[in-house]
Amino acid sequence: MTEVKTYPVDPELSARAHITPERYKTLYRQSIDEPESFWAEQAEQFLDWFKPWDKVMDYDYSKGYIRWFEGGELNVSYNCLDRHLATRGDQTAIIWESDDPAQDKKVSYRELHREVCKFANVLKSQGVKKGDRVCIYLPMIVEAAVATLACARIGAVHSIVFGGFSADSLRDRIQDADCHTVICADEGLRGGKKIPLKTSVDQAISHCPNVKTVIVIKNTGNDIPWTPKRDIWYHEAMKTASDNCPPETLSAEDPLFILYTSGSTGKPKGLLHTTGGYLLFAAMTHKYVFDYHDGDIYWCTADIGWVTGHSYIIYGPLCNGATTLMFEGIPTYPEPDRFWRIVDKHQVNIFYTAPTAIRALMAQGNDFVNRTDRSSLRILGTVGEPINPEAWEWYYHIVGNERCPIMDTWWQTETGGILITPLPGAIALKPGSATLPFFGVKPEILDNAGNVLEGEAEGVLVLSRPWPGQARSIYGDHNRFIDTYFKNFPGYYFAGDGARRDRDGYYWITGRVDDVINVSGHRMGTAEVESALVLHEDVAEAAVVGYPHPIKGQGIYAYVTLNSGVHASEALKQELVDLVRKEIGAIAHPDIIQWAPGLPKTRSGKIMRRILRKVASNEIDSLGDTSTLADPSVVDEIIDHRANK
Numbered sequence: 291m292t293e294v295k296t297y298p299v300d301p302e303l304s305a306r307a308h309i310t311p312e313r314y315k316t317l318y319r320q321s322i323d324e325p326e327s328f329w330a331e332q333a334e335q336f337l338d339w340f341k342p343w344d345k346v347m348d349y350d351y352s353k354g355y356i357r358w359f360e361g362g363e364l365n366v367s368y369n370c371l372d373r374h375l376a377t378r379g380d381q382t383a384i385i386w387e388s389d390d391p392a393q394d395k396k397v398s399y400r401e402l403h404r405e406v407c408k409f410a411n412v413l414k415s416q417g418v419k420k421g422d423r424v425c426i427y428l429p430m431i432v433e434a435a436v437a438t439l440a441c442a443r444i445g446a447v448h449s450i451v452f453g454g455f456s457a458d459s460l461r462d463r464i465q466d467a468d469c470h471t472v473i474c475a476d477e478g479l480r481g482g483k484k485i486p487l488k489t490s491v492d493q494a495i496s497h498c499p500n501v502k503t504v505i506v507i508k509n510t511g512n513d514i515p516w517t518p519k520r521d522i523w524y525h526e527a528m529k530t531a532s533d534n535c536p537p538e539t540l541s542a543e544d545p546l547f548i549l550y551t552s553g554s555t556g557k558p559k560g561l562l563h564t565t566g567g568y569l570l571f572a573a574m575t576h577k578y579v580f581d582y583h584d585g586d587i588y589w590c591t592a593d594i595g596w597v598t599g600h601s602y603i604i605y606g607p608l609c610n611g612a613t614t615l616m617f618e619g620i621p622t623y624p625e626p627d628r629f630w631r632i633v634d635k636h637q638v639n640i641f642y643t644a645p646t647a648i649r650a651l652m653a654q655g656n657d658f659v660n661r662t663d664r665s666s667l668r669i670l671g672t673v674g675e676p677i678n679p680e681a682w683e684w685y686y687h688i689v690g691n692e693r694c695p696i697m698d699t700w701w702q703t704e705t706g707g708i709l710i711t712p713l714p715g716a717i718a719l720k721p722g723s724a725t726l727p728f729f730g731v732k733p734e735i736l737d738n739a740g741n742v743l744e745g746e747a748e749g750v751l752v753l754s755r756p757w758p759g760q761a762r763s764i765y766g767d768h769n770r771f772i773d774t775y776f777k778n779f780p781g782y783y784f785a786g787d788g789a790r791r792d793r794d795g796y797y798w799i800t801g802r803v804d805d806v807i808n809v810s811g812h813r814m815g816t817a818e819v820e821s822a823l824v825l826h827e828d829v830a831e832a833a834v835v836g837y838p839h840p841i842k843g844q845g846i847y848a849y850v851t852l853n854s855g856v857h858a859s860e861a862l863k864q865e866l867v868d869l870v871r872k873e874i875g876a877i878a879h880p881d882i883i884q885w886a887p888g889l890p891k892t893r894s895g896k897i898m899r900r901i902l903r904k905v906a907s908n909e910i911d912s913l914g915d916t917s918t919l920a921d922p923s924v925v926d927e928i929i930d931h932r933a934n935k
């Protein structure tokens with residue numbers, strides 16, 4: 291194997307960092323050897339509790355049973371807002387940067403607290419109570435944070451749906467969580483383009499009879515459809531709302547939110563996160579992974595519709611009293627220097643983004659970066675997929691001017707927060723490796739039979755200990771939670787990723803080992819895309835796989851078998867792409883559709899995806915064993931007509 295470059299810890303940075311190499315070793319050992327005392331100390335240090343817990347941790351993975359800080363009582367919005375007022379009421383909590391580079395605004399902790407209290411009262415006046423599910427379908431505007439924290443304040447469970455999902459996806463999520471209230475904007479704005487959010491909500495809830503209230507934020511101000519009584523304007527309701535709203539007392543294990551993510555089978559699952567452990571883990575990882583210090587300007591470019599936005603735009607930073615930047619737009623609008631212009635304009639110190647964005651900007655050339663200053667930057671981060679060393683080096687040398695360490699953070703919707711990651715002052719970097727486990731996290735590499743592999747090894751990645759930010763269930767389907775994460779390898783949490791551990795104990799994530807693909811850092815179930823394709827009356831069968839894509843990481847490659855007699859045309863391909871957009875959203879649209887008169891199947895009728903993946907990646911020399919195929923000639927046909935030659 292070729293030697294990989296190592297970037298040592300910068301001693302100057304280490305000298306003022308929260309976690310030094312020695313401290314990492316000591317604390318990590320303590321977190322594994324004495325987890326109860328370790329986590330109790332952290333919970334006291336990071337959070338304000340109304341009532342202390344009785345028991346730090348209890349779990350039984352065979353039942354999917356995970357509890358942290360049971361008996362403890364607290365409120366998340368109190369921890370993110372109220373407790374900061376005395377010391378940092380006038381400090382900026384949120385810097386909002388509009389899609390339009392000429393517009394931005396700053397919201398102080400005091401102002402945010404006031405808005406959240408008022409909106410919490412609006413929700414209450416609409417009958418929303420503790421435990422009720424509230425759907426949030428918003429663009430990246432300050433009101434998204436207000437709505438989220440207002441739910442937390444009264445103990446309502448938010449279910450944020452990414453604004454890029456279609457009306458049909460929104461409908462499924464509203465129905466699954468049985469939300470009675472939806473919060474949306476008239477329209478979103480991204481890269482100068484309008485996104486008709488309210489129209490999608492109307493379409494979605496024409497199939498959701500339980501939705502009684504739609505609260506609409508006026509964002510672009512354009513005309514939208516309106517249903518009197520059901521629809522209310524946010525700004526009108528806020529006018530008369532009181533700003534006095536004491537935080538509800540919640541148990542540590544009361545639900546905080548549901549967030550949907552794709553799996554290898556079936557419909558997206560609503561991961562359920564709870565209150566105390568989640569908040570602690572978000573706050574603690576935010577502070578240590580980004581070496582956050584008071585006064586830092588922190589920017590995570592994710593959308594609040596993904597878990598990264600939940601934990602590292604809203605909950606972690608605000609719990610730590612940070613200034614968090616929220617960006618409404620996209621990296622390439624009006625020009626591909628937008629990120630760096632924002633960094634300069636707001637003097638951002640910590641910048642956290644996704645490999646797909648880095649690759650997209652790298653492709654635009656260095657001039658867009660070099661014409662900006664970026665000297666405020668101190669720490670860089672990435673998340674969402676493995677970062678290829680070439681993109682890592684570009685990020686390090688060109689964006690960070692070789693001054694800023696890169697935190698390659700591995701985690702998932704299910705994990706609530708970062709699990710495998712460098713720490714700026716403590717862990718030497720290797721481009722492409724997420725490096726070492728965070729405190730309390732114990733990864734193992736298993737072979738397919740479930741044997742633990744020691745030392746240098748490659749296999750499936752599992753975690754042998756619970757951590758506070760771990761999801762507690764799949765909403766409405768606890769058995770699916772057990773089956774998905776705890777059945778394959780009893781005694782462990784199975785992440786769905788493969789990984790390699792090198793001789794220094796560093797982890798290298800090799801990608802999903804299931805039928806999930808990672809498109810621009812977004813998880814997409816191949817089964818979901820297939821279900822959408824077969825809805826078309828001309829389609830007999832479809833099989834979807836990922837293939838390497840220079841910008842997106844993985845692209846979506848669909849093999850489609852048409853019904854006999856149907857004419858295969860470019861127009862039909864477009865219809866299928868549009869159908870997937872409508873069913874799921876633009877992020878799921880197939881990049882390539884190949885007509886396949888037949889699909890390679892075993893004699894028992896199972897599609898052999900392994901072969902389809904190889905053909906899509908143009909790795910036809912290593913197809914492997916095809917002798918178990920029912921009809922081997924199908925493969926030749928598919929190879930002859932492959933798109934990526």
Ligand code: WT7
Binds near residue numbers: 673799
């Ligand atoms: C999947 C989780 C965690 C927030 C964003 C995505 C992949 C994530 C990395 C990384 C290699 C990564 C994994 C994981 N992934 N971060 N640093 N290196 N792979 O959350 O949508 O729940 O997806 O993203 O495959 O399982 P998600």
